[in-house]
Amino acid sequence: MSDTPADGGTADLVSHFCNPEAVAAYADGPRRFVPGLEALHRMTWLLLAERVPADARILVLGAGGGLELKAMAEAQPGWRFTGVDPSSEMLGLARRTLGKLAARVDLVEGHIDDAPEGPFDAATCLLTLHFLDAAERRRTVAEIHRRLVPGAPFVAAHSSFPQEAAERDLWLSRYAAYAVSMGADVEQTNGACEAVRRSLMTFDPATDTAILEEGGFRDVSLFFAAFTWRGWVATA
Incomplete structure (x- = not known):
């Protein structure tokens, strides 16, 4: 998920992504708002494939839309997936996106507590954790860790950028400029920027790294940086 609900809260997140109009418009959203998607x-x-078996079981939290599921399933025909998302509408979109690949994917409506216990060989959480406040983010990361085999890789990517006022505004202006250059609606983009500006749930990269470590992960390494987005790979 990459679009930003009005206030960034979890309840607002669920209602936003249960809105059929928002879901219908979702397909182009991530590509326009996330450089290098x-x-x-x-x-x-590729990072998961370094360390998981050919028949790996992968936990995908925030799986609505199915874009990362499709990319992984196409690249790794032996992997099976459990995708978790709180929105039934977004899970429906994931099924349509996956097509025949859906045979290797179990889709679960809910949050991390609704995910099977595993253990899983790896996990991903892309464009999702920035919707959670610090306490819930720490808890969610710890619950992901608990469901992984020792040494399993975990990839997380979400909104994470400097939070000092001047720097924050500069990076948000770049976020907006990129989205508009990719064809995003100017009014929608300005609304997304304002929502992020008001939110207390975006952190700087150092804080996000610390949250992963506090959740039990080690060897946390930054591998992706694109304007307001960061991605890490870590080891359970």
């Missing part, structure tokens, strides 16, 4: 998906499965 296809490369991020490719790097994600």
Whole structure:
């Protein structure tokens, strides 16, 4: 998920992504708002493939839309996936996006507590954690860690950028300029920027790294940086 609900809260997030109009418009959203989205998906499965078996079980939190599921399933025909998302509408979009690949994917409506216990060989959480406040983010990361085999890789990517006022505004202006250059609606983009500006749930990269470590992960390494977005790979 990459679009930003009005206030950034979890309840607002669920209602936003249960809105059929918002879901129908979702397909182009991530590509317009996240520089290098296809490369991020490719790097994600490459990083997982370094350490998981050919028949790996992968947990995908925030799976609505199905874009990363499709990229991983196409690249790795032996992997099976459990995709978790709180929005039934977004899970429906994921099924349509996956097509025949959906045979290798179990889709679960809910949050991390609704995910199977595993253990899983790897996990991903892309464009999702920035919707959670610090306490819920720490808890969610710890619950992901608990469901992984020792040594399993975890890839997380979400909004993370400097939070000092002047720097924050500069990076948000760049976020907006990129989206508009990719064809995003100017009014929608300005609304997304304002929502992020008001939100207390975006952190600087150092804080996000610390949250992953506090959740039990080690060897946390930054592998992706694109304007207001960061991605990390870590080890359970």
